[in-house]
Amino acid sequence: MKxxxxxxxxxxxxxxxKLRDKGLVSYVAGVDKNxxxxxxxxxxxIIDDACTLSEALxxxxxxxxxxxxxxxxxxxxxxxxxxxxxxxxxxxxxKAAICRAADNxxxxxxFVATHPMWGTEFNGPKAARSDSFTGKAAVICDKDGSDPDAxxxxxxxxxxxxxxxxxxxxxxxxxxxxxxxxxxxxxxxALANTVLEKEKEDDKIFELASAGFxxxxxLAKSNPEMWVPIFRQNKENVLDVLNEHISQLRKFxxxxxxxxxxxxxxxxxxxxxxxxILK
Amino acid sequence: MKxxxxxxxxxxxxxxxKLRDKGLVSYVAGVDKNxxxxxxxxxxxIIDDACTLSEALxxxxxxxxxxxxxxxxxxxxxxxxxxxxxxxxxxxxxKAAICRAADNxxxxxxFVATHPMWGTEFNGPKAARSDSFTGKAAVICDKDGSDPDAxxxxxxxxxxxxxxxxxxxxxxxxxxxxxxxxxxxxxxxALANTVLEKEKEDDKIFELASAGFxxxxxLAKSNPEMWVPIFRQNKENVLDVLNEHISQLRKFxxxxxxxxxxxxxxxxxxxxxxxxILK
Numbered sequence: 001m002k003x004x005x006x007x008x009x010x011x012x013x014x015x016x017x018k019l020r021d022k023g024l025v026s027y028v029a030g031v032d033k034n035x036x037x038x039x040x041x042x043x044x045x046i047i048d049d050a051c052t053l054s055e056a057l058x059x060x061x062x063x064x065x066x067x068x069x070x071x072x073x074x075x076x077x078x079x080x081x082x083x084x085x086x087x088x089x090x091x092x093x094x095k096a097a098i099c100r101a102a103d104n105x106x107x108x109x110x111f112v113a114t115h116p117m118w119g120t121e122f123n124g125p126k127a128a129r130s131d132s133f134t135g136k137a138a139v140i141c142d143k144d145g146s147d148p149d150a151x152x153x154x155x156x157x158x159x160x161x162x163x164x165x166x167x168x169x170x171x172x173x174x175x176x177x178x179x180x181x182x183x184x185x186x187x188x189x190a191l192a193n194t195v196l197e198k199e200k201e202d203d204k205i206f207e208l209a210s211a212g213f214x215x216x217x218x219l220a221k222s223n224p225e226m227w228v229p230i231f232r233q234n235k236e237n238v239l240d241v242l243n244e245h246i247s248q249l250r251k252f253x254x255x256x257x258x259x260x261x262x263x264x265x266x267x268x269x270x271x272x273x274x275x276x277i278l279k
Numbered sequence: 280m281k282x283x284x285x286x287x288x289x290x291x292x293x294x295x296x297k298l299r300d301k302g303l304v305s306y307v308a309g310v311d312k313n314x315x316x317x318x319x320x321x322x323x324x325i326i327d328d329a330c331t332l333s334e335a336l337x338x339x340x341x342x343x344x345x346x347x348x349x350x351x352x353x354x355x356x357x358x359x360x361x362x363x364x365x366x367x368x369x370x371x372x373x374k375a376a377i378c379r380a381a382d383n384x385x386x387x388x389x390f391v392a393t394h395p396m397w398g399t400e401f402n403g404p405k406a407a408r409s410d411s412f413t414g415k416a417a418v419i420c421d422k423d424g425s426d427p428d429a430x431x432x433x434x435x436x437x438x439x440x441x442x443x444x445x446x447x448x449x450x451x452x453x454x455x456x457x458x459x460x461x462x463x464x465x466x467x468x469a470l471a472n473t474v475l476e477k478e479k480e481d482d483k484i485f486e487l488a489s490a491g492f493x494x495x496x497x498l499a500k501s502n503p504e505m506w507v508p509i510f511r512q513n514k515e516n517v518l519d520v521l522n523e524h525i526s527q528l529r530k531f532x533x534x535x536x537x538x539x540x541x542x543x544x545x546x547x548x549x550x551x552x553x554x555x556i557l558k
Contacts, residue, residue, distance in 0.1 A: 117489045137487055166486055176481075179474050180488045184495040187466050189550040190527035194520065195458050196552055197527075202455075206556050207445055208416055209459045210396045214557050215494050216463040221554045224547035228540050235535050241473065242532050246525060248469035248476075253521050256514050261507050268503035271468035273475055275500045277485050278493050 001157075002027045004060040004086070006053070006075070008034075008041035011091050011119065012066030013128030016046050018161050021130045029056035032067075041125040057082055062153060065090040070229035073097055080105045087150040089114050089157075093177060094233040095141045095170035103145065112154040113141040115173065116163060117181075121221035138163040141170040178237035183245055185219045185227060186238070192220035280436075281306045283339040283365070285332070285354070287313075287320035289399065290370050291345030292407030295325050297440050300409045308335035311346075320404040336361055341432060344369040349508035352377055359384045366429040368393050368436075372456060373512040374420045374449035381424070388426040391433040394418040394452065395442060396460075400500035417442040420449040457516035462524055464498050464506060465517070471499035 001024050005012045008030045019025045030047030032038045038050045049056075057063070063083065065072050069092040076098060079088065089112045090098055102111045117137045120127060138158035143151055158165055168176070195217075199205050231238055255264035280303050284291045287309045298304045309326030311317045317329045328335075336342070342362065344351050348371040355377060358367065368391045369377055381390045396416045399406060417437035422430055437444055447455070474496070478484050510517055534543035 117487050119489065119491060121491075136489070139487065173487075176484050176487050179477055179484055180492045183473070184470065184492050186528065186531050187470055188495055189547055190524060190531060191463065191466055192550040192553040193527045193530075193546065194462070194524045196549065197523070198458055198520075199556075205455055205458055208396050208418065208452075208455050209557060210398065210415070212398060212400075212498050213459045213463050215497050216467055217553050217557065218494050219491050220550040222547075223551065224544045227547055228544050231535060231543065232538075232540055235538075239532065239535050241477075242528065242535075244476070245469060245473045246528055246532070248472045249465065249521065249525055249528075251472075252465050252469060253518065253525070256510060256518050256521075259511075259514075261511055264510065265503045265507050267472065268468055268501075268506055270475065271471040271499040272502065274471040274496050277478075278488060278496065 001025050001062060002060040004029050004031065004053075004056040004063045005047060006031045006056075006063065006065050006079075007067035008032045008037045008047060008125050009066060010123050010125075010127045011116070012064055013041060013044070013046045013125040014118075014130065014132040015064060015066070015091070015116070015157075015161065017128055017130035018133065019157070020045075022160055024160055027059065029060055031056050037125055044125055044128070046125050046128060053079070054082060057084075057086065061086055062157075063088040065092075068226050068229045069094050069098070069233055073101055073233070076101050076111075077105060080107045080111065083107060083110055086110060087112065087153045089154045091116055093119075093181065093230045095139070095173045097233045099142050099145070099170040108145055109147040110150055112143075112146045112150050113170065114154060114158070115139040115141075115177070116158065116161070121219050123223050123226065133161040133163050136163050137166045139166050139168050139173055141168055141173055143167055174234050175237050178234055178241045182230060182234055182238050183241045185222055186231070186242060187245065188217050188219035192217045280304050280341055281339040283308050283310065283332075283335040283342040284326060285310045285335075285342065285344050285358075286346035287311045287316045287326060287404050288345065289402050289404075289406045290395070291343055292320060292323070292325045292404040293397075293409065293411040294343060294345070294370070294395070294436075294440065296407055296409035297412065298436070299324075301439055303439055306338065308339055310335050316404055323404055323407070325404050325407060332358070333361060336363075336365065340365055341436070342367040344371075347505050347508050348373050348377070348512055352380055352512070355380050355390075356384060359386045359390065362386060362389055365389060366391065366432045368433045370395055372398075372460065372509045374418070374452045376512045378421050378424070378449040387424055389429055391422075391425045391429050392420040392449065393433060393437070394420075394456070395437065395440070400498050402502050402505065412440040412442050415442050416445045418445050418447050418452055420447055420452055422446055453513050454516050457513055457520045461509060461513055461517050462520045464501055465510075465521060466524065467496050467498035471496045
């Protein structure tokens with residue numbers, strides 16, 4: 001496999017490392033406007049060369065678009081104009097906007113819209129890990145919009161990452177990820193800011209931070225360059241879920257204000273059902 | 280050390296396991312109204328005997344009160360009436376109410392109010408682990424209210440758990456834990472309920488649940504028996520912090536509603552400061 005990796009960060013880097021571990025990659029051309037990432041990806045051995053996009057396309061077959069979703073959306077039309085025999089896949093956390101953009105392009109069928117459901121709060125090639133994706137879901141959207149050989153190539157890639165494939169319409173994907181990923185990040189950012197505000201007057205507050213706190217604010221380390229564009233593109237869904245989440249929080253608040261501990265117990269018992277779903 | 284362990288669950292069990300690993304315990308009498316926990320604690324080897332409280336006191340020196348905070352508060356006066364030479368320590372997540380209760384007792388000085396800052400979303404003796412507390416903070420409140428020998432015994436116990444000791448007034452403790460523990464649990468319960476509500480109409484939603492989601496809802500598995508009394512005893516602080524947290528969430532909401540992505544980026548960049556505090 002000869003890969004043009006656009007974006008040499010956490011996700012793209014982790015994909016390439018796993019494929020390299022399996023001996024499936026003969027060459028990777030790295031394209032990145034972030035020169036530090038490019039140099040790190042070279043030194044780690046994620047990429048073989050740092051290239052311009054046109055150089056990289058000349059030497060490769062599979063294009064992995066692994067940059068923030070706003071940059072991916074902006075680049076897609078000109079990228080699609082330059083491809084010949086290539087298969088292009090993206091890995092972004094929003095799917096409706098990029099699928100709409102691809103639909104307008106004459107080479108639409110060379111594009112496969114995907115989202116491997118894994119990430120961490122870290123970024124950059126140094127955070128990449130080859131075992132990251134094992135056992136996780138890889139979403140493929142609008143599969144009928146892609147050529148069979150393009151779809152095959154991408155499905156094989158995800159199977160080689162030891163992921164299981166889930167097919168979904170882009171709108172359903174964006175709704176679901178608002179629930180199980182995007183709003184988790186907002187609650188984590190907001191919780192971090194709640195405590196950091198308090199820290200200004202009370203610098204001992206983190207002395208007591210426990211494992212539970214660390215687990216809920218872990219995602220607050222995630223970088224704005226990646227997340228602002230995700231929230232922006234998925235604004236309507238994120239707002240809907242955020243409103244529901246605030247309503248749920250208000251129920252807890254009302255229980256305390258009204259000393260209604262029976263209902264508080266009921267709310268917690270309901271939440272415990274997550275136990276049966278996430279082992 | 281001869282221990283009377285009142286409450287043979289996660290916290291009490293983990294303390295005893297570690298002290299046993301270090302060869303510091305010669306006998307543990309278990310007292311628990313939950314017969315299943317008592318039997319499990321016996322079979323795991325956390326306790327040597329299942330006893331009534333008065334039997335247990337006859338054979339031991341150190342009493343560890345490791346039951347939900349409402350039950351601990353209710354039991355404390357009659358427990359203190361029955362002690363002779365004993366040292367009594369509690370391990371509850373709220374400290375103001377139990378310190379006030381202890382202050383009214385003639386044997387106040389035999390009591391040491393503590394909170395080891397560790398826990399998981401699981402409960403019961405089978406969840407106990409001897410390495411749980413290493414490197415974490417153990418809070419001791421109102422230390423001047425305790426006899427020097429009682430304080431010494433408890434400090435030594437926590438040092439043997441490889442914890443560092445933090446002294447704090449009970450009111451400060453309850454405020455801090457509202458920030459770094461109690462409200463994390465509420466956000467986690469509320470997030471779980473947000474997604475579980477949606478699941479009623481859309482059973483595919485958990486197919487995409489990622490590591491980020493699991494990390495933020497992990498605490499939602501925590502049991503109501505332990506947490507309702509904590510929220511109840513720490514109601515005023517929890518409400519204050521919950522209100523602040525909802526205000527922080529509203530800022531994210533307003534950014535999206537008004538398409539103010541510069542401010543959204545600023546909020547996320549602020550939250551990223553957590554990175555410097557929690558490694």
